[in-house]
Amino acid sequence: MVQIEYKLTEKEVYKGLVQNNSSRLITKILRGLGVFLMVVMVFTTTVNLVNGIYYFSMSYLFPLLMGVYLTFLSEITAKIQVPNLIKTKNPFVQEVKVRMDGNGFRMKGESFSNFMEWEKFHSIVETADFFLVKPTEASANIMPKRAFTTEDVAEFRNLLEGVVGPKVKWK
Template identity: 40%
Template structure:
């Protein structure tokens, strides 16, 4: 058993939530559609400017705003949610303790304690700063890599990589 204790500050919580959102399929689809829409709007703008018939309409502005919103949705959502999470002392913002074993991990905070077998996880994703233990497509336990010693991180990644059937994306 290895034990790691940590608390996510507001900035880490923000970036962790953005990283979780960016791993979702729907977020990737929104980003692609938004880029296509922005590209189309840029093309229409150039063509209408060259023809001399360009004018800004309400529909044009709304389309650009919606495309930008779709592209930056993870960042906007996290920016709105983090202050509420911190204010309400939600589990993500509490002092947390992770214990990991060969077949399961336990995560406990001030108001909760859960134990999960690795095979019950949806997937595991490693980002530059976090290990995301995804319990479902849109939710995850956010583990900051800074909380692990080098040996603990290698051991944890080794355990995760050995779990049969688990979708694991490690760096």
């Protein structure tokens, strides 16, 4: 059994949201599309400037801005969401107690308490700073690694080795 307590800082909420979004397939596809759009538009603009064409219209600006937006969608969305989450005392920013054992995952905060069996989770993803325990592909319980001792991390990994159901992605 692993028990941890933590309260996410504003910076951790931002990083956790970005890392959760970045772990999704649709985000990776949109980011690739955004990079492609930016490369095409920068190439087109460079060719036009070299050829002496200095006329720029929305047909140039819109795809370039769309490329930037799609490339940095996770960061932009998180930057907009975090102040509202902090202001509304969302469960993300509450003092949280987590208990994980062979039966499942229990999370308790100031205004919520939930329990879920491991088999019902979509995935568990380890990132550089967090463990993301994801009930669905789009949502995640963000647990900072700073709340875990070395023994807790080893026990958490051992615990999940015997679990059937969620996809587990270790760093």
